[in-house]
Amino acid sequence: MAKQAAAPIERMAGYKPHNGRRIALxxxxxxxxxxxxxxxxxxxxxxxxxxxxxxxxxxGVPTDxxxxxxxxxxxxxxxxxxFLSALRDSVIITVISLAxxxxxxxxxxxxxxxxxxxxxNLLFMSYVAAMVIPFQVVMFPLLTWFKSVGDFLGIPMxxxxxxxxxxxxxxxxxxxxxxxxxxxxGVPLELEEAADIDGCSRAGTFFRIVLPLLxxxxxTVLVLNGLWIWNDYLLPLLVLGASxxxxxxxxxxxxxxxxxxxxxxxxxxxxxxxxxxxxxxYLFAQKYIVQGMVDGxxx
Amino acid sequence: MxxxxxxxxxxxxxxxxxxxxxxxxxxxxxxxxxxxxxxxxQGTGAVNRVVGFENYKAIFQEPGFLHSFLVTLLFxxxxxxxxxxxxxxxxxxxTSEIRGRNIYRAGFFVPNLIGGIVLGLVWQFIFSNILPSxxxxxxxxxxxxxxxxxxxxxxxxxxxxxxxxxxxxIMLIYVASIQGISKSVMEAAEVDGAxxxxxxxxxxxxxxxxxxxxxxxxxLTNSFKMYDVNVALTNGGPVxxxxxxPVQASELLALNIYNTAFKYNNMAxxxxxxxxxxxxxxxxxxIQVTWNKSKEVEA
Numbered sequence: 001m002a003k004q005a006a007a008p009i010e011r012m013a014g015y016k017p018h019n020g021r022r023i024a025l026x027x028x029x030x031x032x033x034x035x036x037x038x039x040x041x042x043x044x045x046x047x048x049x050x051x052x053x054x055x056x057x058x059x060g061v062p063t064d065x066x067x068x069x070x071x072x073x074x075x076x077x078x079x080x081x082x083f084l085s086a087l088r089d090s091v092i093i094t095v096i097s098l099a100x101x102x103x104x105x106x107x108x109x110x111x112x113x114x115x116x117x118x119x120x121n122l123l124f125m126s127y128v129a130a131m132v133i134p135f136q137v138v139m140f141p142l143l144t145w146f147k148s149v150g151d152f153l154g155i156p157m158x159x160x161x162x163x164x165x166x167x168x169x170x171x172x173x174x175x176x177x178x179x180x181x182x183x184x185x186g187v188p189l190e191l192e193e194a195a196d197i198d199g200c201s202r203a204g205t206f207f208r209i210v211l212p213l214l215x216x217x218x219x220t221v222l223v224l225n226g227l228w229i230w231n232d233y234l235l236p237l238l239v240l241g242a243s244x245x246x247x248x249x250x251x252x253x254x255x256x257x258x259x260x261x262x263x264x265x266x267x268x269x270x271x272x273x274x275x276x277x278x279x280x281x282y283l284f285a286q287k288y289i290v291q292g293m294v295d296g297x298x299x
Numbered sequence: 300m301x302x303x304x305x306x307x308x309x310x311x312x313x314x315x316x317x318x319x320x321x322x323x324x325x326x327x328x329x330x331x332x333x334x335x336x337x338x339x340x341q342g343t344g345a346v347n348r349v350v351g352f353e354n355y356k357a358i359f360q361e362p363g364f365l366h367s368f369l370v371t372l373l374f375x376x377x378x379x380x381x382x383x384x385x386x387x388x389x390x391x392x393x394t395s396e397i398r399g400r401n402i403y404r405a406g407f408f409v410p411n412l413i414g415g416i417v418l419g420l421v422w423q424f425i426f427s428n429i430l431p432s433x434x435x436x437x438x439x440x441x442x443x444x445x446x447x448x449x450x451x452x453x454x455x456x457x458x459x460x461x462x463x464x465x466x467x468x469i470m471l472i473y474v475a476s477i478q479g480i481s482k483s484v485m486e487a488a489e490v491d492g493a494x495x496x497x498x499x500x501x502x503x504x505x506x507x508x509x510x511x512x513x514x515x516x517x518x519l520t521n522s523f524k525m526y527d528v529n530v531a532l533t534n535g536g537p538v539x540x541x542x543x544x545p546v547q548a549s550e551l552l553a554l555n556i557y558n559t560a561f562k563y564n565n566m567a568x569x570x571x572x573x574x575x576x577x578x579x580x581x582x583x584x585x586i587q588v589t590w591n592k593s594k595e596v597e598a
Contacts, residue, residue, distance in 0.1 A: 026397045032389070033403055036410070036463065039421050042429060058428035059436075104320075107313040115310065123314070130325050132584060134524055136556050137577040140570050141331035142324065144343060149323070170324020173317045202309040231414030233527040234557075250416040254531065257420055264424055274417045282412055286405050293408075293468060294475045297513055 043275070046268040047071055054264045071269040080259040083273050086252035090277075092161060093236075093248060094229045097168035102221050105173045106214055109180030110206055114192075124181065127174040135171065139238055142167070146239070159244040167239055172225045179224075179296065183217040184210070223292025230278060249274050335570045342566040354571035362544040364572060367555035370454065371523060374551060377458045378465075378522040383514055386466040390473035391499070404474060407467035415464070419531025422460045423447065426532075447532065450539040450548035457549060460528050465521060469514045476510035477503065512591035519587055523580050526553040552576050 046054055048062035048071075062068075075081045112120045143158065146167075150157035157163035187210065195205045233250040240246050242255060253274050260266055282289055336354055338346040358364045389407055393400045410418065427445040434442025446452040480503060488498045504511075529535070535550035535558070550558070556576060560569030 022395075022397060025392060025395055026399075029392045029397055029403055032392070033406060036407060036467075039418075039425060039463070040409070042425060043421055046424070054428070058432040100316075104316040108317040111310045111313045123318070127321065130321070132581050133325060133329060134573075134577055134580055136524070136553055137332055137573040138325060138328040140342070140560055140566055140573070141328040141335055145323075145328050145331060166320060167324055169317070170320040173320060174325075177317065202306045203313075206313070227412065231412075231416075233414060233416050233530070234553075250414050250527070253420065254416050257531070264428065267420055268424065271417045271421050275413050278412045279409065282409065289412075290405065290408065290471060293411075294471050297468075297472050297517060298475070 040275075043268050043272050046265060047272045049265055051263055051265045068269065071265055072273070075256070075266050075270055075273075078256070081252055081256040081270055082247070083252065083270075086247050086249045087277065089246050090230060090248045093164055093168070094226060096161070097165045097172070097229050098222055098226055100165060100169050101172040101176050101225055102218055104169065105176035105221065106180045106211065106218075107206065108173070109177045110184055110210055112177070113181055113184040124177070127177050131174045131178070135234065139234070143238055158239060159241055159246065161246065164236060164239045164246075167235060168225075168229055171235070172229070176221045176225065179221055180214065180217060183214065187213055217295075219288050220292045220295040223289050224296040227278075227289075227293075332570055333574060335567060336574045338567060340567045340570065342560070350567075354568050355575070358568055358572050358575070362542040363546045363550070364555060364559075366539070366541040366546040367550050367552050370549065371552040374454060374457060374525065375519065375522040377454070378461050379515060379518045381458055381462040382465050382469055382518045383511075385462055386469035386514070387473055389466065389470045390477060393470070394474055394477045404471070407470055409467065410464045411468040413464075415527030416531045418460060418464055419528045422456070423532050426456050448537050450537050453533055453537065453549040456532060457525070457529065457551075460532060461522065461525065464528070465518065469518065472510050472514050472517075473507065476507045480506050508591070508595040512588065512595060515587055515591060516584065519583060520580065523583065524553055525551050526557070529554050
């Protein structure tokens with residue numbers, strides 16, 4: 001009995017304050033938290049006000065909550081914003097890019113891990129090295145190059161879904177392969193060997209045996225790439241153009257802001273709409289998003 | 300086809316999609332990019348002549364670029380400090396035994412979900428409407444005017460927004476690291492009479508060396524590449540004087556590179572700036588990681 005009591009109780013390594021101190025800390029944290037959330041409160045409040053309200057009293061609470069409906073109605077079908085079509089384009093581009101990046105990167109990482117040749121090492125090292133290349137140094141030549149490739153193949157690579165998805169595969173794959181590579185190294189070979197002996201093809205081994213085991217690391221790859229692609233502005237600006245037919249949410253918000261300089265009630269409403277999808281997703285998938293971000297940074 | 304050949308073919312096909320995208324999106328544009336920076340390239344595929352180091356000579360005599368370089372360094376240093384200090388302090392708060400710590404952890408991360416364009420607009424409203432209004436009612440002259448339109452305070456606004464956006468993410472990394480510290484170590488020190496801050500300084504921080512390496516690397520690269528908040532919040536402005544020439548007070552390098560190419564239609568010089576950007580970022584990253592790793596060994 002005595003031994004059990006002496007065993008260290010598993011607890012967090014964090015600060016364990018006494019009651020008075022704890023309440024003080026709770027107050028400090030709460031104040032800090034309110035400050036952190038203030039911008040969101042400001043967005044919600046001012047989406048519920050008219051422009052005149054905002055000009056008269058920038059700091060103020062909404063008097064007529066129904067105003068948010070009128071604000072949304074005013075921008076919903078505005079050609080400079082066109083929220084639904086931007087939402088659709090953002091979803092299409094993010095979802096397909098994520099599918100392509102995660103499948104192709106896991107396939108490549110698996111082959112690279114299971115083949116210990118000089119070539120596979122060299123290829124893996126090139127992917128790792130390429131992670132230091134910033135977007136800025138390739139973005140201008142990429143446009144020229146995509147245009148020539150598109151002309152040559154007869155498939156437009158600029159202002160098209162396939163072009164931007166292909167670009168996201170290129171920019172996202174190095175880090176994804178790196179993350180998958182680290183994980184697959186720890187997957188035991190025995191399962192694959194058993195599948196081999198049973199006459200399973202190489203592709204079958206990957207898709208039936210290996211891929212299901214990669215689920216935890218898929219979360220990491222999807223979250224890291226998903227947040228980046230969803231919020232990315234510069235690549236869509238260059239590849240899709242500011243006034244092209246395909247516009248992601250960041251492009252739409254920036255385009256709208258350019259057209260309505262001082263219409264703060266509409267600008268605030270537009271940012272509110274732009275924030276909603278990802279915040280709603282976070283409410284449901286918070287655990288996975290936080291885990292994915294932490295795992296991705298540590299790898 | 301023998302089964303060995305079949306196997307090799309499958310593995311080759313598995314590597315192919317990522318390899319093609321890697322070559323098409325990163326490697327070929329990268330090589331073209333280096334080449335174009337030594338020519339009078341105008342953004343099309345054609346190059347009239349090779350000009351050697353002319354572009355590089357020109358950009359290093361351009362006050363706008365040199366100023367942008369200095370401002371980016373300033374921003375990077377300030378931002379690394381504020382993001383990491385704020386993130387570390389919050390991580391201490393949310394790992395102490397206060398009530399609601401899980402909600403706080405999830406909440407502080409929320410700004411990181413939202414893209415820089417949207418956040419930039421929200422904060423533009425705060426700095427140009429909310430804060431001046433608060434400043435006037437409190438009788439604070441410095442706050443009464445927009446901090447964005449003052450060349451001496453504009454950088455503070457960029458650092459504020461980026462810290463607000465990024466600290467929650469870095470906090471998650473510190474929280475994960477603190478949770479990994481053995482409880483018995485901290486408790487032993489407490490029993491030995493070490494005060495809280497002594498424990499943090501002598502035990503917690505050295506044991507978190509790996510998290511500091513990661514966080515400093517992430518904040519360094521993120522700050523140096525800062526683009527979308529810069530566009531949406533200040534768009535480079537206001538005007539300032541540097542080397543007796545008018546320059547853009549808050550135009551960070553990424554924005555300066557973009558503007559050189561598309562606003563001033565000088566693609567070749569924009570590309571030369573991008574190459575310098577790449578070299579400097581790589582050198583900084585290598586120095587930072589090497590320095591941090593040496594600290595990790597000491598710890």
